[in-house]
Amino acid sequence: MALEASAPASRVDIIGALRQAAITALITFGLLLPLIGFNTVQNIRNEIVLETRWPLLAALVAIIAAGRFLHAILIAPWLARRAQRQRREDAVRTAPRARGARWVVPFALGFAAVYPALALSLAGTQGAVKWVDNFGVQILIYVMLGWGLNIVVGLAGLLDLGYVAFYAVGAYSYALLANSFGLSFWILLPVAGCLAAFWGILLGFPVLRLRGDYLAIVTLAFGEIIRLILINWVPVTNGYTGISSIPRPTFFGIPFNASDEGFAARFGLEFSPVYRTVFLYYLILALALVTAALTVRLRRLPIGRAWEALREDEIACRSLGINTTNTKLTAFAMGAMFAGFAGSFFAARQGFISPESFTFMESAVIVAIVVLGGMGSLLGVAIAAVIMIGGTEIMRELDFLKAVFGSDFDPTQYRMLLFGFGMVLIMVWRPRGLIATREPSTLLNASRSSRRHEEKAQSTRPSLVRGRHG
Amino acid sequence: MSAANHAAATAGAAANATAPLSSLAPVLSVDHLSMRFGGLVAINDLCFTARRGDITALIGPNGAGKTTVFNCITGFYKPSEGRIALQFGDPGVWEELGALTQRGTRRASRGDGVLFLLERMPDYLVTQKARVARTFQNIRLFQGMTVLENLLVAQHNPLMWASGYTVLGALGLPSYARAERSAIDKARYWLERTALSERADDLAGELPYGAQRRLEIARAMCTDPALLCLDEPAAGLNPSESAELGRYSMRRRFSSSSMT
Amino acid sequence: MEVFVQQLINGITLGSIYGLIAIGYTMVFGIIGMVNFAHGDVFMVSAFIALIALLLLTTWLGIGSFVIALFIVLVVAMFFTSLLNWAIERVAYRPLRGSFRLAPLISAIGMSIFLSNFVQVAQGPRVKSIPPFFNEVIVLTPASSGYEVAVSYKQIVVWLVTAALLFVFWFLVSKTALGRAQRACEQDQKMAALLGIDVDRTISITFVIAAALAAVAGTMYLMYYGVVSFADGFVPGVKAFTAAVLGGIGSLPGAVIGGLLIGLIETMWSAYFSIDYKDVAAFSILAITMIFLPQGILGRPDVEKV
Structure with a gap:
């Protein structure tokens, strides 16, 4: 179902992405025109003169516009899909990551x-x-x-x-x-x-x-x-x-x-x-x-x-x-x-x-x-x-x-x-930083709780109900 | 409980004092309390007492100044005028009230009775020394910490003492470990009474709204209060939840409490 | 006495520049409650844009009239700086709105580092100086009195331009629908949105206005001192922020008064005490104000919401 939904959308998106890239190019051009387009240098008599750098300006604008285009057609849909998937796995997420961290620390x-x-x-x-x-x-x-x-x-x-x-x-x-x-x-x-x-x-x-x-x-x-x-x-x-x-x-x-x-x-x-x-x-x-x-x-x-x-x-x-x-x-x-x-x-x-x-x-x-x-x-x-x-x-x-x-x-x-x-x-x-999970400083019942985390990790569905209430 | 809330909608009075006739001495006595913010008079010459073991309700429409009264009692606001006296232990200490007011200090004692003038104390001492606990109208939990941690933070002062102000605790002495175990036991007791044991190791922010309200009350109870101030404890709860909350409050027999 | 009058004149000039930058801090803080740490660097960039525009006009196009050149430079600097600040808000701050409270500040610090280093890379690390021009002064005291008190034309230009633009923006903010929308967003963004105010657009416009005023300050700074370097954003930025806090953050007249005060204190301190410690004086005022008078001179007292 997700595939069906995204396929026609992506076909339409090419034009939208081109438009976005063009707008980005225009804005970038405006942003970079004064400081990249022109360079202030001292000449031999120590006077300040202007030089132009049109090729550099053009190259930077092109790179950023291309990046925006690729973002619009590839990265943004991918991020959207991932966000969707993550919402589904939200409640489960903490446990496996903590298990991975257990090996990272001794290794480091x-x-x-x-x-x-x-x-x-x-x-x-x-x-x-x-x-x-x-x-x-x-x-x-x-x-x-x-x-x-x-x-x-x-x-x-x-x-x-x-x-x-x-x-x-x-x-x-x-x-x-x-x-x-x-x-x-x-x-x-x-x-x-x-x-x-x-x-x-x-x-x-x-x-x-x-x-x-x-x-x-x-x-x-x-x-x-x-x-x-x-x-x-x-x-x-x-x-x-x-x-x-x-x-x-x-x-x-x-x-x-x-x-x-x-x-x-x-x-x-x-x-x-x-x-x-x-x-x-x-x-x-x-x-x-x-x-x-x-x-x-x-x-x-x-x-x-x-x-x-x-x-x-x-x-x-x-x-x-x-x-x-x-x-x-x-x-x-x-x-x-x-x-x-x-x-x-x-x-x-x-x-x-x-x-x-x-x-x-x-x-x-x-x-x-x-x-x-x-x-x-x-x-x-x-x-x-x-x-x-x-x-x-x-x-x-x-x-x-x-x-x-x-x-x-x-x-x-x-x-x-x-x-x-x-x-x-x-x-x-990631406004909360690279590692946003927090280890509790103490647990009421350590063994029972870790078992509960294991259960949560194994089954994907049951904790869908809980989570974002408040 | 919910009846009190319905009454609140129609009462229309700025603040309401409760029944005087009692054989029991009051735990809290508020005299001529006034609070002004610039030109705005939020509380004007309020007097009431709350007796030990009673539930005293402060009711009034929106903007009547209920929360402001609570903020004055708990030391968050310094009242413009008035006296807020709180006592526990031997009630005979009430006789010291006049002398204490004259003296300009914050505390008087007689036998095992202690009397505090709350308007003279900074907010954290109101809880630490005068044993007043409170909840908030807009729940203020430590959202990113677990339910159990919330209750342990509430026992900060005895635990700090037990950990030798961190020094002994950092050395890992067994006396601190014992103190922490008993703190956890107390937390467990209140978790059971508020039906939150199952969620003890979940983040407080992930609890449903009603459970957050209960947790806030449990957290306040963990400070061993002589007076518990519940600010709009039923706000945002559905009727069955607030009825449940009412049952909790009754069953628990607070040593004394007041609510808006 | 003569020294005092001379320092008063210099101080007011410097203070006008600080005041213009301070308005940017105050407006942004008022509307989204964040310290726009990059604002000092936006000011520095605007001075560079003004420099380039000035060189274009004088050396390439050969415009001789000072008034016309200044007017065009101002407009150009305001346009490009506004575009820059609009883009900064869009890219670095808007996605963080409603995130945890330190996130926008960190992002702004990053943006500040980025901007100063971008200018360093793009325009070189050397101090840029423009040829001296428009140096006539009006001598106020007779030459016989020993110490000459003088007002330069440049200082008069700074005062006039500052006063005129302040009036225009004050009108914009206090008398128009835009200003009303801004004040509504300051009070309660959610409610403003429910009443049909485009909050995003209002915030964007706030950044644009802040940048335009910073560009005026940048142009005046370049004209008055004749030099600018990539590192010139940080210290004036902090001083202007001090001015905003001193005047009462969130208050436009407060920012101007704070700016004038900081400018005066700085010049007086340099004249009578020690020029080495003039920045220490400014930073100390910042610390002292925040500790003892956090609401500033014209700000509203901050009642703690419990």
Whole structure:
């Protein structure tokens, strides 16, 4: 029956699709005419002049119109069919997905554990540095930041657009304290976390009674204020120049250098920078896993349930005697603490920090990772971090595109462009994020309930009645 | 119950006070309560008492200010004028009322009796300390959480205490596990009484409307209230559902409750 | 005293530009309750469109008359910016209407990142400057007094254009059927739809008007400062949003007053305190306003619905 219905419709649709494509082409032409059609360039006398780029404009318009046409004749009907099918399976959907997730987590953990070894064996000691550092460490920093912010945004539902400020507090705490007092990384890691948490409480206290989007903007303002102070308070922070020669973390007292006391010499290995990179990789992996473990734990405690309840309905929380200010503050401080850990790790890994690393864009990237991954879902956040950060890192590796688009084509230019586009796209496609299902923190009767889920999964029909009543 | 609702349509009074003659001391006493929003007078000089074990109904047409009264009692609004006193334990503590009002603090006690002036308390303390629970006219459940989780959130304060404000709980001490089991037992008790046991692990937002109303009442009961305020408990229910709700309320013998 | 008067003149000029952008935030927030995070970048794009239109007119078509050039540039910038904002609403916000509350804000942040990077890729990362023109000033104090207080023709143009367009749009919003439809949608979209108002169309028009005013601001900005770069959307955007909040979000006169206040505070702060910390001042005002005066100067107090 579905086939009969869709067949005549699709024949008519070709004309409709053509019309839609033509309209899209016209609008796209209008949108791109000023900024793509014309280019402002400086000539030899440093005057600004216009150049035209008609072929590029035509090509882009054609591509987008073609895309719209294909969407209208192929993707839209497919989506409609899928939506129909999904409505039918709606009630059944959660159980099988949860079963799939059971295998994803151990697999991902296993892969993360052997990743440096894999990189070493595939790329050799020289090549592995890039793979472990650019992909492994870089992605894991964002996974950790995402999991930390997930407590604030995902669980407690407080949109924090200034999260990077706490990351900066952690990084500068470590850099300044290590440089001036010579304290080791292992002492300063908790100190940086506590300082960041302290700042979280300090900044959080006045603003946490504001509602959703106002809170977002105020936290953004706080993030920018902290960054501007880092820039302008030159005697302490060294301004734009930043702080360099920050001590690197040691392997429980053994430095990673080429000396006789160094890691390689002590363990009878040939010196290579890759050991430090691998060590850093496992360090951030451990930090990230601590974040995840604590989140899982807290979700099953009253404070975690209160966070989630707060996200669902703040007024109902207050009617149940929950002190919402304190509950929000703990979420804020907890999130800030993990940002502080990540920040001090970042400073130790780079050996150099400057305010450039703590712009609003970083906050936006972390928020994007949390929201796109699915608020509250640790797995979703990790997947989003891998896609968004890994994806933008891969852009650096796409040198072959130069052969296609000419030698002045620089793929890294397009990183943030695609990032912003991806954010919009995923929001429109899945407003609730990649993984929108939520594991209950406790079940009344675990065995009975899982049996009930199995039953639901096996039979497709009976739960048609229940579902969307309210 | 439904009779009260029909009466509401015809009563026409701004708010209605209930019977004075009782051997029992009141649990709630509202004196000269007024609430103004700018120029709009929502409540004007309202006085009533609610006695322990009774169901006291606040009835009136749309816009009479019933919900505003509830919001004042539960601390969501600060009344412009007036006094809202709530007591449990030894009724002798009522004699402290004058002194407490003079003193400007929120709490007085005598023996095991405690007296609170609710208009002086922030909303969450009204529930936490003065043990007033409420439901909402437009149901406010934690839609994305399961039915059981809704009831556990309602027991937040005792559970927080048991988990040593998260620290001991995070360490996995057995005392917290015991506390959580007893919280689940209490939740199970109320689920059975509201006929929701079967749906305990479903999302609250997926329940039918009538079940959501019952869940909201069960959630309020999980806070161990001395006073339960039900705001339009029968709104949106069909006659048989509201009759059923009436039976529940009777059977359960609330320690005290009031409804609109 | 002379310094103060001079800063007053500069502050009002800057404030007019902020006010124009702030109206965009306020209108969109009023009608769909979202902070249109991309609005600052729409303003930046409009400045680029104005730049290109200006170059087209002066270098290719050789139009010499300043007034005619400015008029055409304004119209062109308003048209293309409106088209852009219409498309943004259609693509990035409309599908998310009625979705969970943070979704449109996230989408807007994504759009903001996209727009600034699009301009960076399409027009290059360098700051674009136009040749100086129309630089005559009117000196208000005698040269003997030491400090010269001057009003430039550009500043007068900014004031006049801002005032004229504000009047036109104020008329549009408060006196026409369109304005009534808009206010109805602000109150209750479902009810407005039941009464036969095309809610989608009304919201689209709101975005178009917001963009048109941002385009005026963009053109004025380009003319007044003579430079624009792809990164110029964020900070003016946040400051204009501050202005909207300070004036009372949802209120058109509030946005203008807020814009003027922010402009004045910024120039005064730079003149009397520290130019390094002028953005800190703006962000602090934002935070302080939201914490202590969330309804703003002219906004309605927000009664919590229980």
